[in-house]
Amino acid sequence: MRRQDHFVAIAGNIGVGKTRLTTELSRLLGWVPYFEPVDVNPYLDDFYRDMPRWSFHLQVYFLSKRFMMHKELVENGVPCVQDRSIYEDAEIFARILHSSGQMDDRDFENYLDLYKVMTLYLRPPDLIICLRATVDTLVERISQRGRDCEKEIPRAYLETLNDAYEAWWERAGQLTQLLQVDTETVDLLSEDAMRDLVEEVALRVGYQMELPLGEPGLAPD
DSSP, X not given: OOOOOOEEEEEOOTTSSHHHHHHHHHHHHTOEEEOOOOSOOTTHHHHXXXXXXXXXXXXXXXXXXXXXXXXXXXXXXXXXXXXXXXXXXXXXXXXXXXXXXSSOHHHHHHXXXXXXXXXXXXXXXXXXXXXXXXXXXXXXXXXXXXXXXXXXXXXXXHHHHHHHHHHHHHHHTTTSEEEEEETTTSOTTSHHHHHHXXXXXXXHHTOOOOSSOOOOOOOOO
């Protein structure tokens, strides 16, 4: 008997389209969407005032929230799509803080030890969809959606994130299967492209779709 508690995670840089794709995949497949936590991180203000002092606390908070979400979605036993995974917290954001000097070696090693122990108890996704785009495209999409909290994101930071994601894809392939989607060439605004992507996801995880699919209408995010 095929498993039906399928689990797909969507990964990628800010503005690449994770949230919208999570919404559309969950709708078209009839799966449960899991989005990034919306509660305010109590360390965020302190972090922006003194990043080296508070970077470890900030990342541990994110890690604990992501761990609880990951545990919940696996234990629910229903097919689901997750917008950003626990793996990105450590492999992308904590690594960037460390490499930029905002998290010292001692804190980073402590953080990684905690991350490794926590993820030992988690079932990996059946598939990670890796969304890619150039920095120019990311800047344009972020500008178009007009979120106040994103107006001051430096272009250099988006470039750093893109580089970190490119380095992580190979390591992520040791965790589970990957589906690379270049959003520069795959038009997710296209109904046909979206339908093809949904069918590819279902095929990769062994999910029997109920046809016909709904109308996509995906917009970049």
